[in-house]
Amino acid sequence: MVLVDQQAGLAFAAGSADRQVLRSNAVAVARTANAFGVPVVASTSASKVYSGPLMPPLRAVLPEVTPFERRNMNLWEDEATRAAIVAAGRRTLVVSGLLTEACVSFPVLSALVEGYSVHVVADACGGLTTASHEAALRRMEQAGAVMTSWLQFLLELQRDWTRHETYEAARGIVVDHGGGYGIGLDYARDMIHPT
Template identity: 40%
Template sequence: MPTATANPGKSLISPTDHMLVLIDFQSQMAFATKSISAELLRNNAALISRAAKSFSVPTILTTVAEKSFSGPMFEEIVDAFGGQPMLDRTSMNTWEDAAVIDEINRIGKPRIVFAGLWTSVCIVGPVASAIDQGFDAYFIADACGDISTEAHERAVQRMIQLGAKPMTSLQYLLELQRDWARTETYDSTTGIAKKWGGAYGLGVTYAKTMFGASEGGHA
């Protein structure tokens, strides 16, 4: 009979146990994305970027053929990271780019969370490669998109079959916080939720405005 303890499961992410890799959130890639609306995709990209920045998660920003074809990374991401340099590639598979791999090794985290465009190419490639080399891979499914729902869903299935763990954008933020008693990030987390957390964010705003209420009893 196992003994329960008040400790989180090892598969739950924390701000210090992973890096975030944001891949090809660029205009040319977004134009052909049909599995998620551009508005929701941009919202979710902003949500996870602000979450990572708030919790000081090491983050790699990478583009493909930025100047010659695909265009700049979404402003929502660029603004969150305050002008952090982009690692531009020629390879569709981020994992085959030496500069990206150098940065992954420099950061030195065994767990990697991925998000970007397109799911079936630019996310499957590095997820499969990372798993093959012994990394623990996660992907934020609603911050990824593809040229069709079919393409996105088959890519998600493939990554799960390989052992990657799917997440959602709001889940990513709340899993980083995980305890409302963590007052040092409480205001930032609820602020991000209110702006980019959809209906949940509206609920936080409503409760605070109407009743002075808040998560965990904080005023």
């Protein structure tokens, strides 16, 4: 899992979706990574002068993750960040972040060139405008990235609601971040196991 610049200063600039929803989706992605033991690499940029640190709800979910601070837009060109990704030993990357047009798309395109399989959690990425966000998503997809959502990412890992070892964590993420689906899971539990 690669979290790119999930920082408040950049969220202010994201006009492609509701900022609260973007933050909630990013937290759902981070919680999913934790629930399923997916290694997480996070990056920040200009954290002292503009963008701020990794957003507090993400820091709360990922207390052991220290974001890599970098100067260039493409984290793939930052030696420390790229080394951490390579050291994780995974050839499939799941990426979310801000802003879609540059800080997300540039490393995605670079990783694809190097033979990585890359999935972009589109609803946990934000761009300046809806049109520019969508154009960046299309560009990454045309280059070979797979577009997904935070919920699809979680459900692909869970695969079956009878997988007991991850059920409660996965269910809790959906209840907290899944809108009507989460409400439905609570309703189903109340109907099956009334208090």
